[in-house]
Amino acid sequence: MQQMDLPGRPSRRAFLVGTAGFALAGCTPGKPDDSAPSGGFSVRLEGKLGATTLDRLPARVIALGFGQDADAAVALGVVPVAMQEGTSTPERIQPWVAPLLGAARPELIRAGPDRPLERFAALRPDLFLAVGDYYLETGYQRLTGIAPVLGYVTGPNLDPWQDTTRRIGRALGKESLAEQLITGTLAKIAAARDTAGLTGKTFSCSSVSSGGQVYTKNTPEDVLAVSLAQFGLRLSEKVTRLLSTTTKGVAAVGPERLDLLDADIVLISYESVQQRRAFEAEPLFARLPAVRRGAYLAIDKAEAQALAFPSALALAHTAERIVPRLAEAAR
Known part of the structure; x- marks a missing residue:
């Protein structure tokens, strides 16, 4: 995955979006809102x-x-x-x-x-x-x-x-x-947070480019980091110390410094299954404490986008599909 190309964004390259790297229950379309005006609307x-x-x-x-x-x-x-x-x-x-x-x-x-x-x-x-x-x-x-x-x-x-x-x-x-x-x-967010027991746990969230370059989120103000913070997680201080690339909120991590990604939970997204297998086979990655204890989570494109582009529906998807996996990884 190239560096941070977001859909519709002219100056950033994909991180968790254009590539693999980065519902409200009962709400259905077509139901009128009782508050919607029947007469004049301004x-x-x-x-x-x-x-x-x-x-x-x-x-x-x-x-x-x-x-x-x-x-x-x-x-x-x-x-x-x-x-x-x-x-x-x-x-x-x-x-x-x-x-x-x-x-x-x-x-x-x-x-x-x-x-x-x-x-x-x-x-x-x-x-x-x-x-x-x-x-x-x-x-x-x-x-x-x-x-x-x-x-x-x-x-x-x-x-x-x-x-x-x-x-x-x-x-x-x-x-x-x-x-x-x-x-x-x-x-729904509160229920998922209370059930998962993730409050105070640290995380890193990264993506791997087609050329094998690793990009990681490095600021807690990033939208994705804010999404995960709603479920009690906080960005690892190891990555917050890294300098950003030309893209604000994103740092490049060399293959010899994969140790910087270690946290209570390590999230990584990939462009393909083949790329994931190759990266997971890297000895430096396999030796990460989080990986060795099972606290590493590979997330797919939809999961990454739900975090990076939060909405009521996307956050409900996160609460239902991603948070239980995060909780399991953190155990």
Whole structure:
């Protein structure tokens, strides 16, 4: 895996996303929110690039960002007419989103700076959701010529998932349902945290490039580290001392210093099964204390993306699918 290429992000290379290296129960699409207005609708939401003003309830939505945009809309019962494709499954739809789509099949958009503006216009959107759109700044004005755009407040994939859920809920007339979604997700996180007993445990989370280079998260402020912190984990001090590459929050670890990855739990993602087998056979890696005691966990692309692009649905997926494995590894 090359260094940190995130979907839709022009200046970063994949870490836990473009390659293998980095639901709220009872919430189904199509259920109306009791708080949704039946008559007049007027909403104004501030964002970093400008305000979003809506004078009618959006019915046709295009989700441009990876993760939170489509996740929140679908969780709130609004299936986008088009959304950015997922990269963790052959179907190109994230596994926590697919079950909620029913028979709907949104048009899938490839990430990139070249917007298919004519196609967007032909879909007649009432709203673009773009809180996770890494290309929004360069394409914002052109998009607003087609429909209102709900962008981020801080930066793409940087706004807390609770804030994003609330803002998208307001834009879609689903404020009450958004609060229910947040409350239910926080309860699920708390239950998983209390059951797993991970509080205070340290971790490192790394990815291996196609050339064998190891990249590891090195700041607790990173989105992935924040996701795991919600379940009680904290980033190992060994990796927080490492200098970042040109990508903020990511450090390169040479093959002779794999010992720096050791922690209570070691997570690593790979591009392929063959790559994983080869790396796991490396003597320096095999000698890590965490590996020897069974506290090493290989995570797949979907699991890495659920951590790196948190939303209510993705965090529920983490609580249900990943945290039990982390707890087992920590024992």
